[in-house]
Amino acid sequence: MLIPLVLVGAALFSLGLIGFVTRRNLIIIFLCTELMFQGIVLNLAAFGRYPLSGPPSLDGQAFAIFLLAIAAAEAALGLALVVLLYRYRGTLDANAYKVLKDS
Amino acid sequence: MLLAAETASSLMSLGLTLPLWPLLSAALVGIMLASGRFRGMAHVAVIAGALVAAVLGAVWFVQLAPAGDGHGATGGVSMDIAPWFSLGDGQMVGFNYYLDGLTGVMLLVVTSVALMVVIYSVGYMKDHHGHRERGYERFFAFLGLFIFSMLMLVLAGNFVLLYLGWELVGLCSYLLIGFYYRKPEAAAAAKKAFLVNRIGDFGFALGIFALYQYILPHVQPGENALDYAVVFRHAAQLTADQVNLVCLLLFCGAMGKSAQIPLYVWLPDAMEGPSPVSALIHAATMVTAGVYMVARCGPLFANAPDALEVVTWVGAIGAIYAATMAMAQYDMKRILAYSTMSQLAYMFVALGCGAPDSAVFHLYTHAFFKALLFLGAGSVMHAMGNVIDLREFSGLRSVLPTTQRLMLIGCLALAGFPLLSGFWSKDEILHAALEHNFPVFVILLLTSFMTAYYTFRMYFLCFHGPLRLPAAAGAHPHDAPPVMVLPMTLLAAGAVLAGYLGVAIHWGSPLDSFLFVFQGHGWFHHYVHNGSMVVTPVEHGSGSAVLYYVSAAVGIVGIWMAWRRYGTAPQDEPDRKSFGPLWLLWHARYYVDEIFDAVFVQPLRALGRLFFAVDRAGVDGAVNAIGGTPRALGAVLRVAQNGMLQSYALTTALGIAVLALLWRFVGTP
Secondary structure, X not given: OHHHXXXXXXXXXXXXXXXXXXXXEHHHHXXXXXXXXXXXXXXXXXXXXXXXXXXXXXHHHHHHHHHHHHHHHHHHHHHHHHHHHHHHHOOOEHHHHOOOOOO | OHHHHHXXXXXXXXXXXXXXXXXXXXXXXXXXXXXXOOHHHHHHHHHHHHHHHHHHHHHHHHHOOOOOOOOOOOOOEXXXXXXXXXEEOOEEEEEEEEEOHHHHHHHHHHHHHHHHHHHHHHHHXXXXXXXXXXXXXXXHHHHHHHHHHHHHHHHEOEHHHHHHHHHHHHHHHHHHHHHHOOOHHHHHHHHHHHHHHHHHHHHHHHHHHHHHHHHHHHOXXXXXXXXXXXXXXXXXXXXXXXXXXXXXXXXXXXXXXXXXXXXXXXXXXXXXXXXXXXXXXXXXXXXXXXXXHHHHOHHHHOOOHHHHHHHXXXXXXXXXXXXXXXXXXXXXHHHHHHHHHHHHHHHHHHHHOOOHHHHHHHHHHHHHHHHHHHHHHHHHHXXXXXXXXXXXXXOHHXXXXXXXXXXXXXXXXXXXXXXXXXHHHHXXXXXXXXXXXXXXXXXXXXXHHHHHHHHHHHHHHHHOOOOEOOHHHOOOOOOOOHHHHHHHXXXXXXXXXXXXXXXXXXXXXXXXXXXXXXXXXXXXXXXXXXOOOOOOOOOOOOOOOHHHHHHHHHHHHHHHHHHHHHOOOOOOXXXXXXXXXXXXXXXXXHHHHHHHHHHHHHHHHHHHHHHHHHHHHHHHHHHHHHHHHHHHHHHHHHOOOOOOHHHHHHHHHHHHHHHHHHHHHOOOO
């Protein structure tokens, strides 16, 4: 059962990565990072349940729970930043935010 | 008695400050300039400085007179003022003066002519409405600096100090030739003068170095090898080759400064400077520095017969060469410049013939009448609205009567008209040449005929004939104002009377006394013999007076010829018809400037351009390449740092993918 789970995790991560690189809207990009996150979480849970050696443990699922909590906090912070950026520049196009220095 | 000694010594110590007064006045003008007020008063300070210098110079002249009838000569006195720097080997170079008859004459000439010229400049440097020329105060500051430098040159008691004064007068000459620096010709002339002098000065410096090398083994402990007194004491110990080499190198410096062949080319161009500068620097004082130096180094030159031969011939050829060019010029100041070169060449002939006293005598009389002529030419130029070309005006005697009378005196003195100062000194040089070298004597006699001729050609073209005025002169040209007439009058008095210091009154037959009364070698000669000068002894009353009559006749015939041909200021140039292509060659100044330009200037300029290109492409290129490499690298890398979040993410993802693939297929160690 390990392989399908890992494959689904990899697919989730890849979809997230492709979206992250190709999309222009910051909210979509943000959603794509969440997607990558969930692919990794699935990976952790899968390897916890079907380890390559030794007996199964709950460590992977415990990590998954932790990560969900952290992801929630991060989503709140990230969305707040996105809102601020929109107020700041009136757009959410990622190309508008390529100036790294103070303007 | 004690009081008298104290007075004398305090007078002496005041006298030692002689060169500092003009320097002080120049500095004062500089301060006035900085403050911006009193600009129009600049001349007051410099006249005061020059006046103090002239008074002290006259005092020194009297002080340095030999006791008794002059036969009790005491020799030169070296006077230490302050130490300057150490050369190692226990050798010191100090500020010291060397005082003897030669110094006395030079002090008198420099300070008196300088005072006259400074006074004249007050009038000259203003236009007819009394407005000061641009740079009025700068002009006076430079004049003050020049007087200081020239006095340092003549007072110097060692070769290093002489060189210092030598270079300082060169600098002042450069600054004053280029006074009208907005005029391209003036700027070019200043540069030319500086560069040509540099060639001579290079030889001069080498001469001093060689002298130091050669004299050092002979000096005693406590003696400084470059002091005149020490050099003269040990001059006889040098070998003939050494002393010839030193003298020829020193003469290189004299050729540059005194405008002798081949380094004379700067002097005619130097006439771009204001006329008072031409009078003071390029006629009366600075250009005579070479003559002074050779006369000063008499004990060296006396042991260098080969060098003296060179001096004689350079002088003889230069004299006639300059005279031919002077015959075919139209620029009054240039005629006078060539005439200056010719007269300086006379002095060098006298030096070469072992008669430095006659050379210095001619230097002294020449200073007065040549300064007068230049000031007169300046007065004409001032009245003609800065036009000085003889083709542009004539018949000025009706509008400039004062200038005309004063110029006539100067021209007569230069032409060697009997009983004027130039006659006495020029005749002595002819006499010295006759005794030593007959071909040179013939050349000089021909030159003195030509001198009389071209001087009066200039005079007649300027003052005689119908009145014609250039447009720049306006309808009513003004004769010189009193402030210009006064110094010219005093110089004219000098041009008439100065020569009598050098003739002896001796009643006798007309064959051994000129006009029953005069014989050569008077008080002046005793005066200059008191010092380092080495003179071939002349017995009193030995010279027959025949030569006086000959040179008087030559001068008068020259003037008469000029009168016949130019007395009505003809505009069709009779000489051009008589001499044909020769005249054109003279008029073109033998194309020497063009030849020098083609042979020296252009190749050097091409070399300079080559070096410039090498510097640009090679040296600068290498430095720029070193700087450019990181810049190019940065230009490539900068593309990656575009600030776009997504391209960073892509790069990161691809990088991880590559690492993963490497890990998978290449493997880990």
